[in-house]
Amino acid sequence: MVDASKTLLVVCVEDDEPVRDALRGLLRASGIRVAAFASAEEFLGSVELQTAACVVTDIQLGGISGLDLLDKLATMSRKIPSILITAHSDVAVGERAINSGAMRIFLKPVNPTDLLDAIRHALEFRPGQ
Template sequence: MLHDAHRRVWEAAVPKKTLIAIVDDDESMREAIKGLMRSLGFAAEAFSSADDFLIFPQLRSTACLVTDVHMPGMSGLDLHRRLVALGKRIPTVMITAYPDENIRAAGFAAGIVGYLTKPFSEKDLLDCIRCALKPGNNGDTRS
């Protein structure tokens, strides 16, 4: 849990109603991240698959994507690559319960801004999202 002081600093630094999309086939993880994002004042939408996210009418309004790496159908890395190929450069944070250095490296080479291994702390996730929301998204968080 974020301490109140950290939460106030975070909330003051982030524009409200910024849209964060969460794509994860694990419902409990998806809903937990969505709840955290909303508690911090973000607009948040959650999807159980990459295909569901790709048909989301507000896809272009998404400021940051948090996606699981391993999902049935399209993986999180493939989703990021598909978005880039479609000209939709959404800063992406990949999360996984099955860390793999090759996938991590491929993700950063493809332009993701963060890679977290489950379980991760709220602080680590928020650090990645803060990085994703920076103008230009130049930094990355290689957790």
């Protein structure tokens, strides 16, 4: 059996460069293929849009928000398992995130083990596969 985390692409969308670099480093160190983007717009215009198997995004981004990114993916018929990260605990945002298809929502700071477990779970759960 092939380890999905080593073959499938995880996309991180985070506008805070140190956080983006830390996420990319964590995933690479764990043997997970990763592409990182500074904005939702950058990701939506990339070739990785077609190969992404999981998206990890901050809710608050400059430009298109993480929630709006999930909505855009849905309108494009791209059902990509998604994990959201936020610095703010807000019930309404949490409900919208779940309604937009987020599998998990984490408050910052994120426990790396919990995030990696959620990503591996998301890679196993691929709609239409």
